[in-house]
Amino acid sequence: MAAVAVHQFAQCITCHAWSPDHSMVAFCPNNNEVHIYKLVNDKWEKVHVLQKHDQIVSGIDWSGKSNRIVSVSHDRNSYVWNREGPEWVPTLVILRLNRAALCVRWSPKENKFAVGSGAKTVCVCYYEQENNWWVSKVIRKKHDSSVTSVAWHPNNILLATTSTDGKCRVFSTFIKGVDTRESKTGSSSDPKFGEQIVQLDLSSSWAFGVKWSPSGNTLAYVGHNSMIYFVDDIGPSPLAQNVAFRNLPLRDVEKMVIGVGFDCNPMVFAADKSGLWSFIRFLGERKESLSGPKSGSQFSEAFGKLYGQAKHGLSNDTVEPSKIQGAVHDNCINCIALLNKKGSQTKRFSTSGMDGKVVIWDLGNQQDLKEYL
16 A cells, blocks of 8 residues: 555644655644644654634645745735744735635745735735845736635746636746846746736636646646646647546645545556556555445435434534545545655655545555656
8 A cells, every 4th residue: 555654633634744854744733723743753743833823724835945834824814934943933924815815835946935815816925134024926817716726837937826717827927136037937028927828728617736747848737527637838839638537526736646635545647658648546545335235215325424423423524434434534635745855766745634634655665656657
């Protein structure tokens, strides 16, 4: 099995991120706090609790070079946390949002970060040393609904977004005085901040979880219609493929491509030598439930579920155990993060979900997947 470690940190986790050396993990236990755990003598111990937000923390990212944590929340605020001695000190971020902040990602050079929001905007934030705060430039009037995910191109300029309007878009985020001309796209007509490079209207439903390939040549994102989309040659004439699957929708993707979502089980997608993408298999074990016969009316099945919830104190959001028995996660996976150290050949990543678990997966011990790594 690909899962090498399972840690039950809380009843529910909304998002998580790892420290640069992977010795600490930061996550939100579905409230207004960020908890930081450290691995001490093979045991995870809570070492910090970051308390500044007033509502649920919806996004966390931990920078790999500068060792800073950025957090965003439904309270419309964002903070950058710097380690000063034994404490984490927050720095104010000026977002100017009138709706919830939903997602956040550091840029590759870590001199900027992007925040997607329910206000149909994207805030690109950078540091002003003279005022000791982070200010933002806002991409407005481009999205028709909430921005669910953001992803930086390796060139530190292009930014991909997905939205509940079903579209994936790519923007320029060049900021004078912050970015250098060497980091631009190299085209003769350099795009200005907020200029839309391309709009992909491939999904007929909400769009989530966008990621760039390491080369920046391919873009992948998922739709709520149980489809995943792959786009090459981002520009005026992009080349697009889509893969449909009969399982529950995905929420996020990672490189290779690993998709996670409502099926509680990471899904592996890969391209063959001709560049055609397809679904390979699930990473976790999937076992059919032996709890009872499959025959029976829909009424009796629904009544049994309702009776079980009342008897055991389960909420209506609880996933039926019969659907996910044998899987590592017991509920929707809503976050995925790479665990590869620079120069390392290991292929590891972590997932967290509504069941409160953080699971570490290793692709290196999966013989049938080595040809795709």
